[in-house]
Amino acid sequence: MLKAPELLLPAGSLDKMRAAYDFGADAIYAGQPRYSLRARNNEFRLEQIAQGIAEAHARGKKFFVTSNLIAHNDKVRTYIRDIEPVMALKPDAFIMADPGLMMMVKDKWPEAEIHLSVQANTTNWATVKFWQKAGVSRIILSRELSLDEIEKIRQECPDMEIEVFVHGALCIAYSGRCLLSGYFNRRDPNQGTCTNACRWEYKTHEAAVDPNTGEALATSLEQGFNFDKAREEADAQFSTCGNGERHPQADQVYLIEEIGRPGEHMPIMEDEHGTYIMNSKDLRAVEHVERLVKIGVDSLKIEGRTKSLYYVARTAQVYRRAIDDAVAGRPFNPNLITELEGLANRGYTGGLLERRPANDYQNYETGHSVLQRSHFVGEVRSARDDGWVEIEAKNRFAVGDTIEVIHPSGNRTLTITEMHNADGQSVDVAPGNPHRVWLPIPGPTQGALIARLLQPTP
Numbered sequence: 255m256l257k258a259p260e261l262l263l264p265a266g267s268l269d270k271m272r273a274a275y276d277f278g279a280d281a282i283y284a285g286q287p288r289y290s291l292r293a294r295n296n297e298f299r300l301e302q303i304a305q306g307i308a309e310a311h312a313r314g315k316k317f318f319v320t321s322n323l324i325a326h327n328d329k330v331r332t333y334i335r336d337i338e339p340v341m342a343l344k345p346d347a348f349i350m351a352d353p354g355l356m357m358m359v360k361d362k363w364p365e366a367e368i369h370l371s372v373q374a375n376t377t378n379w380a381t382v383k384f385w386q387k388a389g390v391s392r393i394i395l396s397r398e399l400s401l402d403e404i405e406k407i408r409q410e411c412p413d414m415e416i417e418v419f420v421h422g423a424l425c426i427a428y429s430g431r432c433l434l435s436g437y438f439n440r441r442d443p444n445q446g447t448c449t450n451a452c453r454w455e456y457k458t459h460e461a462a463v464d465p466n467t468g469e470a471l472a473t474s475l476e477q478g479f480n481f482d483k484a485r486e487e488a489d490a491q492f493s494t495c496g497n498g499e500r501h502p503q504a505d506q507v508y509l510i511e512e513i514g515r516p517g518e519h520m521p522i523m524e525d526e527h528g529t530y531i532m533n534s535k536d537l538r539a540v541e542h543v544e545r546l547v548k549i550g551v552d553s554l555k556i557e558g559r560t561k562s563l564y565y566v567a568r569t570a571q572v573y574r575r576a577i578d579d580a581v582a583g584r585p586f587n588p589n590l591i592t593e594l595e596g597l598a599n600r601g602y603t604g605g606l607l608e609r610r611p612a613n614d615y616q617n618y619e620t621g622h623s624v625l626q627r628s629h630f631v632g633e634v635r636s637a638r639d640d641g642w643v644e645i646e647a648k649n650r651f652a653v654g655d656t657i658e659v660i661h662p663s664g665n666r667t668l669t670i671t672e673m674h675n676a677d678g679q680s681v682d683v684a685p686g687n688p689h690r691v692w693l694p695i696p697g698p699t700q701g702a703l704i705a706r707l708l709q710p711t712p
Contacts, residue, residue, distance in 0.1 A: 258581045259546070260553040262318070262417070263570050266560055267297040271306050273567045275315050276662045276701055278574025282310070283349060284559065285320030288336065289329065291373070291448070296559065300339055307343045316346040320559075322371035325352045334358055341366065347392065360389050367391050372419065375428055377403070379410035386414050393417065394555065398428065401542060401607050405549045415552040420539040421569055421594075422557025424605055426452050452534070538602035540572060540590050544580040564630035564703055567660060568597055596628035596658070596705055628658060628705040635690065642674070643695045643702075647684040651706045659695060661702040668695065 263274035265282040274282050284298045284306060285291075298306070303319065310317040319340055325333065333355055337348075341363055348366060350356050351373035359366050369392040370376060370385050377396045385393060392415035395404060404418060425432055432448070537557070539546075546554060554577065556569050572590050579587060594602070632645040651657065651670070658667050674692040675681045684691045695702075 256547050256581045256583075257550070258577055259551050260316075261570065261573055261577060262553050262555045263566055264422075264556060264559040264561065265298075265306070265566070268302055268306055268309075270563050270566045271317075272309070273563050273701075274570050275310070275313055277567045277570035278662070279315070279570045281316035281318060281346070281553075282306075283318040283320050283555075285322070285349070286336070286340070289323055289325075289333065290320040291322055303340060303345070304343050307345055310346075318347045318349055318369065319345040320349045320371075321355070322349050322351040322373050324373065325355055330354065330358075334362060349394070353388075356388070356390070364389075369415075369417065370394060372396060379407045382407055382411045382414055382416070386411070391415060392552065394419075396428075397424065397537070398606050401545055401549070404546070404551065404607075408550050412550075417553035417555050418546060418551050419537060419557060420543065420546070420554045420573065422537055422561075423600075424534040424537050424603070426534055535601040535603040536599045537605045538591075538594060538599075539604055539607055540576050540594060541586060542604065542607055543573065543576040544586060547577065547580040562630065563633070564660075564705070565597055567703055568593065571660070571662070571665075592627065628707050630703065631657070631686075631706045632684070632704040634695075634699045634702040634704070637699050641694050641696055642692045643699045645684070645691050645693055645704055647686050647689045647691060649706075650684065650686050651704075652683040656707045658705045658707055659697070659699065659702050660705060661698055663698050666697060667707065 260280045261278060262281045262283060263279040265271035265274055265284045271282050271284065284303065285296070286298060286300075286303070287296045290296070307317045321337065323329065337359070341359075346367065347369045348359065349369045349371050350359070351371035356368055359368065368390050370390045372394045374385075374394075375396050375398075376382060376385070376393050377399060382393050394417040395407065397419055399407075399418075404416070407416060432452070543554065554573060556573065558565055558569075572593050575587070576590055579585075629649055631649045631651040632647045634643050635646050636644040653670050653673050656667060656669050658665055670693060672694065673681050673684065676690055676692075678692075681691065
């Protein structure tokens with residue numbers, strides 16, 4: 255029988271941690287804002303880490319502490335002092351990327367379990383062996399690997415734990431080592447303060463370079479930008495000239511303008527063109543879970559510590575079912591793909607697990623997430639013996655809507671036929687947060703989430 259890999263979910267709060275466990279996760283990862291790459295939307299200070307570890311271990315689950323920044327001297331100075339009380343709480347492992355910090359941890363706590371972060375960019379079996387000799391117990395492989403490359407690493411390193419990302423946002427940089435946010439906003443992604451500059455909407459403006467200062471100066475754009483023409487020109491100019499020199503126009507400079515900052519022009523070099531020139535689609539590898547299980551991957555990881563409670567619950571539920579089906583030898587259920595369309599996404603791609611044309615990874619049309627199947631609208635807060643359930647509304651829903659009740663015991667759909675407000679009066683609409691309403695919902699509801707099913711576009 256095949257071994258079931260660990261299902262590892264992100265947690266930006268204790269509520270998200272609990273939802274991850276409720277819906278099928280074996281482990282979660284969370285980190286202190288100062289030393290992980292999620293400084294925003296992160297509630298895990300020492301008190302929350304202590305509570306999270308205690309709850310996880312009481313449930314027989316694992317809690318990994320993410321400590322994966324690339325440290326500058328100031329954080330090296332304070333690191334051991336700040337990590338010592340966390341170490342005393344006995345998390346199951348630390349996820350780390352900086353070799354200097356790893357050395358310091360191992361010197362003080364030789365027994366500490368360290369998982370090598372994806373930030374370390376491990377792409378081959380020789381590097382896995384190097385880190386194994388350094389005392390690392392698990393390698394989180396780079397997102398830039400194909401399924402065949404992962405299998406080769408498994409074969410060459412049979413006694414090393416390996417972890418693979420299967421769902422979540424992708425970065426245009428090499429496994430997250432990006433400088434865009436630091437360049438545009440002075441907020442360093444490698445210190446946890448990324449502003450997702452790759453998701454912004456940009457306009458291009460032709461520019462000329464001042465030969466004396468090297469400054470990019472805007473020239474007028476009388477005509478609209480022609481994507482096809484620009485692509486043809488880029489293709490023609492991409493290769494080098496016959497003598498090995500680059501074509502003189504291949505390094506054309508453009509100024510980009512973000513839609514929220516009109517008039518603020520930023521110079522950038524382009525050899526790919528589009529409105530969202532840097533925006534990656536989201537990773538979805540649920541259809542590859544069976545292959546990853548057969549390869550012998552030890553942990554399947556989902557990205558998204560800043561994502562919603564709904565995201566955590568839905569992805570945990572879907573990937574739990576995919577793992578269980580693969581281990582039991584059941585064929586892949588395509589409905590799992592449909593269920594993931596209930597999450598807002600930027601379009602899905604299998605990333606580099608399967609080699610595809612380059613434009614398959616990028617979304618040139620929109621930088622924001624789009625809802626395809628359903629919309630998260632509420633959380634169940636309490637229930638009465640008569641079958642009526644109190645819903646804390648998160649987004650608008652109304653009588654007549656078809657909703658999906660998402661519950662660890664299984665999901666079900668129903669049409670809202672009546673609704674009451676907190677005073678027991680009949681109402682037709684729940685406008686959204688902070689309103690609470692009551693609905694008749696049969697079956698188990700404790701801890702359930704509510705999604706409104708979207709009507710297909712005509």
